Amino acid sequence: MISVIIPVLNEGATIRQVIKTIKKTSRPIEIIVVDDNSTDNTVEEAMKERVRVITSSQRGKGISMREGMMAARHDIILYVDGDILTYPDDLVDRLSDPIVKDEADFAKSYFERQAGRVTQLVAKPLLSILFPGLAHFNQPLSGMIAAKKSFLQKVHFENDYGVDIGLLIDMHLMQARIAEVNIGRLENAMQTWEQLSKMSREVSRTILRKAESIPQQNLETLGNINLIREQMEFSILESIDKLEKMVIFNLDETVFTQNYLYLAAVAFGKEDELFQVLERHTNPVDVINEAASLFEGRNIAEMLEVADEIPVTPDIRHVIRELKRRGYVCGFVTDGFEFVGNHMKNKLGADFVFANRLHLIHSVATGEVTIPDYFLHGVNGSAEYNKSHVLKYIQEKYHISPQNVIYVGNGETDRAMLQDAGIGVAYHPQFVDAETVADKVIEDVCMAPLLEIAQAGPARTDGQWLSKRQVRNIGLGSLAVVATAGLLYLAARQIRKALKPDEATALKPA
The missing domain is CATH 3.40.50.1000 (HAD superfamily/HAD-like)
Incomplete structure (x- = not known):
C-alpha cells in the first residue's frame, strides 16, 4: 500500500487534474492533500475528488510534507507537486517501483527538460565539492520522490526551498539505497528572479548546513543559518477590501456537534486528567494552560484525526458558502487550538479563525500554549480572558x-x-x-x-x-468553554452519556 501526499498552496486550478492522474495507478493507494493554508479554492476542489485533506499547522512546504507523512497510513510514501498538469499516467508506478521491488529506500525523480538555473549554478557545484556521491543526480531539487516511511521518520524536513535537497542529503548520510527515476517530460511555470534568488540562498544554506565537516564559522560566512518560520500570522481579514458584514461561529458549540477538547482527551486516555484540571481551577487562563499540557507529545496528524471524527452541523458548509455569496465574511472563534480551527476553516470554506496557539516543534505538541491578545483585556497579570x-x-x-x-x-x-x-x-x-x-x-x-x-x-x-x-x-x-470548570464538566458528562462506549473506544489511536 502506498500513501501519496500532495503539499499544496493556492493550486485550485490544477489540483483536481493532478489527483485524477494519480488515481490512474493500478496499485492500492491513499491520497492525502496537505493544504498550506491556501487562500483560493484549493481545498474545495480537492475535496471534490473525495480524497483526504488536512491543513498544515504552519506555512511552509517542509512542514506540510512532514505532517502528511505523519498522517500517512502506509509504509511507502510518495510526494507529488500539485501544480503540474503533464504527469504521465503511470507516475505512481514509476516512482514507487524501486521501493516496491525493494531495490531502493529512496527514489528521486528526474524529468526531461533543461535543468533549472539554481540546479546548475548552485546545487550541483556545491554537491560536487561537499557531497561528490550526489553530484551525478540530474535534478537534485526535484520534489517528486518516493521513500520508505521508516527512513522519512528519521530525517529533518527543511521548511523552505531547501527541503528537497535536504532530504536527498539526509538519505545519503543514512546510507539509504537511492534510485533515480525518469518520470518523462514535465512542464511547470517559470519562476521570477526574486523567487530564484530566494531559492538560491535557501538551497545553498541547506547544503552547507548538512556538510558537518565544514567548520561552523565557515558555514556562517557562506550562508546564514536558516531561521524556522513563526506560525503563520492571522491575516486573512487584512486582504479583504471594504469588509462590512461578518458572521462568527463558535466552533466548539455550533460547528462541531461534540466538544473537541473532551473527545481528544478521551482519544488519548487523558479524560480523568482533564476533569482534575477543571476541578482544580476556575481561572480560564490556568485551565487553558493545564489542558494544553495534556497533549504534550501528540502530533498534529493524531489531533486532526480526532477533529475529523467529530460530526459537524449538517448544512454548515452550504450556509457558509451562501453567506459568503451574500457578501459576509465568515469565521470561527474557539477556546481550543488554532491548527484545529484552521483545519476546519479550510474544510468548510470559512475565512478566518480566532483561537489559542498550541506550541508545536516538528509538528509535535510541546504542551505549551499562547493565548492571543485578542482574547485578553487588561494589563500584565491582571489580564482577563474573555x-x-x-x-x-x-x-x-x-x-x-x-x-x-x-x-x-x-x-x-x-x-x-x-x-x-x-x-x-x-x-x-x-x-x-x-x-x-x-x-x-x-x-x-x-x-x-x-x-x-x-x-x-x-x-x-x-x-x-x-x-x-x-x-x-x-x-x-x-466564559470560555475550557475555562469554566463547572460548565465543561456538565457538558462533558452529557457527551459521555451520549457517546456509546464503542464510539469512545473507536476514537482512541491504535
Whole structure:
C-alpha cells in the first residue's frame, strides 16, 4: 500500500487534474492533500475528488510534507507537486517501483527538460565539492520522490526551498539505497528572479548546513543559518477590501456537534486528567494552560484525526458558502487550538479563525500554549480572558463595528458575545434561556434558519446596521468553554452519556 501526499498552496486550478492522474495507478493507494493554508479554492476542489485533506499547522512546504507523512497510513510514501498538469499516467508506478521491488529506500525523480538555473549554478557545484556521491543526480531539487516511511521518520524536513535537497542529503548520510527515476517530460511555470534568488540562498544554506565537516564559522560566512518560520500570522481579514458584514461561529458549540477538547482527551486516555484540571481551577487562563499540557507529545496528524471524527452541523458548509455569496465574511472563534480551527476553516470554506496557539516543534505538541491578545483585556497579570474581547479587537484593527457582526453561539458559554454582537443568534441552546441574551434562537439542528436571519438582519440606516434591541444586563461575561470548570464538566458528562462506549473506544489511536 502506498500513501501519496500532495503539499499544496493556492493550486485550485490544477489540483483536481493532478489527483485524477494519480488515481490512474493500478496499485492500492491513499491520497492525502496537505493544504498550506491556501487562500483560493484549493481545498474545495480537492475535496471534490473525495480524497483526504488536512491543513498544515504552519506555512511552509517542509512542514506540510512532514505532517502528511505523519498522517500517512502506509509504509511507502510518495510526494507529488500539485501544480503540474503533464504527469504521465503511470507516475505512481514509476516512482514507487524501486521501493516496491525493494531495490531502493529512496527514489528521486528526474524529468526531461533543461535543468533549472539554481540546479546548475548552485546545487550541483556545491554537491560536487561537499557531497561528490550526489553530484551525478540530474535534478537534485526535484520534489517528486518516493521513500520508505521508516527512513522519512528519521530525517529533518527543511521548511523552505531547501527541503528537497535536504532530504536527498539526509538519505545519503543514512546510507539509504537511492534510485533515480525518469518520470518523462514535465512542464511547470517559470519562476521570477526574486523567487530564484530566494531559492538560491535557501538551497545553498541547506547544503552547507548538512556538510558537518565544514567548520561552523565557515558555514556562517557562506550562508546564514536558516531561521524556522513563526506560525503563520492571522491575516486573512487584512486582504479583504471594504469588509462590512461578518458572521462568527463558535466552533466548539455550533460547528462541531461534540466538544473537541473532551473527545481528544478521551482519544488519548487523558479524560480523568482533564476533569482534575477543571476541578482544580476556575481561572480560564490556568485551565487553558493545564489542558494544553495534556497533549504534550501528540502530533498534529493524531489531533486532526480526532477533529475529523467529530460530526459537524449538517448544512454548515452550504450556509457558509451562501453567506459568503451574500457578501459576509465568515469565521470561527474557539477556546481550543488554532491548527484545529484552521483545519476546519479550510474544510468548510470559512475565512478566518480566532483561537489559542498550541506550541508545536516538528509538528509535535510541546504542551505549551499562547493565548492571543485578542482574547485578553487588561494589563500584565491582571489580564482577563474573555472571547467577547474579539469584538473590540475586530473594531480596532479592522474598523468593523460590533453592530455589523452576527455571532452564533449556544447560549451558556457565549453570553457576552451574544449580547455585544449586532445580532446574537443562539443555535440549538442547551443550557440557559437564550431569550435573555440572544436576539434570535435556532432550535433546528440545521443552520439554514441563519440565512433568513442574515437576510433580514443587515437593515441599514445611513450606512450602519440598526442597533440591536436592548436586553437586560445579566452582569456575567462570556466564559470560555475550557475555562469554566463547572460548565465543561456538565457538558462533558452529557457527551459521555451520549457517546456509546464503542464510539469512545473507536476514537482512541491504535
